[in-house]
Amino acid sequence: MGGPPDREAGLSVGAVAQRLGVAASTLRTWDRRYGIGPSRRSSGTHRRYSPADVARLEIMQRMILEGAPPGEAARVALAEATEPAEPAEPTGSAGPSARGHGAGGNRVPVATAGGGAAGEPGAARPEEVRGLARAAMAMDAHAAAHAVRTAIGRDGVVRAWDGLIVPVLAGIGRKYAATGDCVEVEHLLSAVLLGCLLEVPPPAAPRNARPVLLACAPEEQHSLPVHALAAALAEAGVAVRLLGARVPPRALAAAIRRTGASVVFVWSQTAETGAPEWLAELPGSRPAARLLAGGPGWARDRLPDAVRPVATLPAAIAAVESFFNPA
Template sequence: MLGITLQGEVPEPSLPVAAVARRLGVAPATLRTWDRRYGLGPRDHTTGRHRRYNPDDVARLELMQRALLRGASPAEAAEYALKAHAEPEVPAPKKEVPDSSMLAKGLGRAALAMDTPSVQQLLIEAIEADGVIACWDRVVRPVLTAVAGRWAHSGACVEVEHLLNECVLAAMIAATPLLTSARNPRPVLLSCAPEERHSLPLYVLRAALARRDVGTQMLGAALPADALAAAVRRTAPAAVVLWAQLPRYGDPGVFEQVPRMRQKTRMFGCGPGWASVQLPGQVQRLDALAEAVDQIEAVVVGVRK
């Protein structure tokens, strides 16, 4: 009987519109629109009463939001949410091969909502669809560029950029296979130029090389020149790759400090920070990560047949 709670029965907790909107990272007006257009409002709402969402109502909205993040239209997402909540076996609406632009849009929405699980899942889908380089170039970079633009314009979204960077770093590490027997007996040493802290592209490069069975040694961000020299002496790498994101850190003099070893070590300047400088003759410039993977593989192990 409506309006009556049986003795011993605990009533389900309910939330107002504002609380549900905060939970989902959307505006309250969006929830009202979903209710009006698609019937995804609270079940017990009647005219003249404030909307209050019970756990089942919120679960349907969360299903709709997940479908939206994967590129479904609002109508498709609402239909999925209504059906899937009644029939759990209904699969989420998504393409068999996710479209990069749709994944990028979904990633942007999830990052702005600070929805870490969805960000992580979308990165996994992008890597599975096209690999780590395509994920970086077609999905991650457009979102990072948009977030950086918003920060430059208004000073907002620093927290979004940090969350996205951490999620991408975790995804690239997870996508890097552990090599027990690399094709190259001497490693490829990966490092940022001194003072350069934008190391995320190096993790993408390491993952892509590992997927081709090319072994690397990651030294990460802002490695001092003397530490780089010490690492080269200790590991005798087949190649040294120095990443520079910003031009002020692209100092070609750092290559002159790399010690000459008995076995030849190839050197590469990778990233946009080297674009406007004259590199020493023994250093090869690599502008794009896809090019870098091919060139490094060819140098240290030969072209794969």
């Protein structure tokens, strides 16, 4: 989209709306309300967005995604340089969106990602977070996958997850909570992320004889974190069996028996799936401490004694590894 002839003439409101993944009416509202619109018009009344106009809108949209009120986002975007925007290119350093910019840059929610502060292993590269967020909002699966593969290949799964992927997921989640929009973005980005995480090859010579089982709680559809854990454990040389989303208790119990699993990790994202009593019935709960529970959904105060809660991806890896490397 947006090849040379388009760039020459400027993009229509529909083309820009499609590129940004917002409604055309939203763009008109932003123009009317915040003065952030097309800088030129063709054939009298038709709006034509130049590359610089699109760049400003992308900055505005990114800041909104990161939690800024639209008025503030428009102010910052309008104050930005007016060079043409590159297409959502996640690792590029050129173009206005790659530069730090006051409020928006500070809004990248790294601190909520559980990966540590700047300079620590999970620290974000803000420009990459913005690139992935932009690609996701533009429904550009190719650019999003490129960004994620690049980060995983360069930094490993844990850093890519905590420093890049979690901030973007959290931002999209906040956007959904505020507006009810972006479910399609959640779905597209999830599909991209699952694909990238599944590309991490299993270890050729695993450190563990008995596998680690990874599953979501019954009816829990948020499976990305168990995929992240599977990929990170694969990198660490640990063989896993990944059962994925919505695993019924009976099926998990059968899987534990059939695989002779050494450690079982169960994820609950939402309170609806976080009643933990059934965990006590799993075969893996005896002997104690073979069961790990992760995710914000669990009612932690009701976790059976045999279940150890883990709060972060690195903590989950360390907990799993502790069974293979007893102190």
